[in-house]
Amino acid sequence: MFAPGTPVQVKNDWPETRGPVHIRTPHYLRGVKGMVVRHLGTYPNPEDLAFARPAKPVPLYHVAFDQRALWQEGAAGDEVLVEIFEHWLEPL
Amino acid sequence: MSNILETDGERLLVAVRDLLAAKGLASTQEILERMAITDAASPGQGARMVAKAWVDPDYREIMLADGTVAAGALGIPMRGAPPLGVLENTPELHHLVVCTLCSCYPRAVLGYPPFWYKSAAYRARAVRDPRGLLAEWGTVLPEGMRLRIVDSTAEYRWMVLPMRPAGTEGWTEEQLAAIVREGDMIGVTVPKLG
Numbered sequence: 001m002f003a004p005g006t007p008v009q010v011k012n013d014w015p016e017t018r019g020p021v022h023i024r025t026p027h028y029l030r031g032v033k034g035m036v037v038r039h040l041g042t043y044p045n046p047e048d049l050a051f052a053r054p055a056k057p058v059p060l061y062h063v064a065f066d067q068r069a070l071w072q073e074g075a076a077g078d079e080v081l082v083e084i085f086e087h088w089l090e091p092l
Numbered sequence: 093m094s095n096i097l098e099t100d101g102e103r104l105l106v107a108v109r110d111l112l113a114a115k116g117l118a119s120t121q122e123i124l125e126r127m128a129i130t131d132a133a134s135p136g137q138g139a140r141m142v143a144k145a146w147v148d149p150d151y152r153e154i155m156l157a158d159g160t161v162a163a164g165a166l167g168i169p170m171r172g173a174p175p176l177g178v179l180e181n182t183p184e185l186h187h188l189v190v191c192t193l194c195s196c197y198p199r200a201v202l203g204y205p206p207f208w209y210k211s212a213a214y215r216a217r218a219v220r221d222p223r224g225l226l227a228e229w230g231t232v233l234p235e236g237m238r239l240r241i242v243d244s245t246a247e248y249r250w251m252v253l254p255m256r257p258a259g260t261e262g263w264t265e266e267q268l269a270a271i272v273r274e275g276d277m278i279g280v281t282v283p284k285l286g
Contacts, residue, residue: 024245026192026193026243028192028219040177040248041175043246046246067222067239067241070219073221074222075239077238078223078239078241079238079240079241080240080241081240081241082242082245083243083244083248084246085246
């Protein structure tokens with residue numbers, strides 16, 4: 001489990017290149033660094049649920065990303081807050 | 093066998109409904125109840141929550157801690173709905189909600205999403221050019237107010253608790269609810285008088 005404030009990086013992984021998938025991690029965040037804000041609960045993995053496979057519960061976090069760093073444009077201090085499942089996050 | 097695109101929608105619905113009942117998954121009654129709840133949901137429900145939070149600090153606290161509990165407390169049906177999170181706008185921080193992946197939306201409290209919410213343009217620009225997008229809605233954030241875009245990607249559904257506008261002192265909950273619009277609870281606009 002990640003504590004609030006933990007710096008993390010979203011995995012730079014592209015499962016959609018390997019076959020049919022259902023991924024809740026947006027493309028624009030793959031490989032991007034952010035910070036865990038809080039644990040939102042633990043839910044069955046939607047990547048398995050979508051294919052009616054047994055789905056293991058996975059912790060879900062609110063993770064904050066610097067909006068300007070994502071696009072090299074925007075206003076200082078603005079952020080994007082996104083729900084990311086734990087198996088997509090690596091500690092920094 | 094007929095092409096599914098040419099199938100009569102009503103007949104298909106009846107067939108699926110009968111199959112769900114035959115397999116004991118959901119009775120016709122349950123499905124009709126759910127359809128009635130879905131059709132009854134509207135931004136007016138969310139507006140009632142916002143108005144109550146503006147006049148009742150205890151309710152506000154509950155709403156920010158657990159939107160599902162707060163909605164249920166006003167009699168809004170939440171059974172089976174995804175968890176509801178509430179994002180508090182302050183003089184320092186404004187929230188904007190989007191679902192870049194699809195069209196996740198707090199339907200239980202806001203009803204069907206507006207057409208533009210699902211558009212590729214809104215979904216892309218909300219994360220890439222949010223202040224430009226807000227300006228087109230006539231929403232210009234004051235100097236020093238940060239913007240937090242909430243990309244609703246997974247289990248939660250999010251609504252914004254906007255700030256109560258000046259000039260509404262002494263108003264009743266009903267009067268306050270009447271000025272809260274759908275866009276105010278998505279974050280593209282802020283409540284205004286008149």
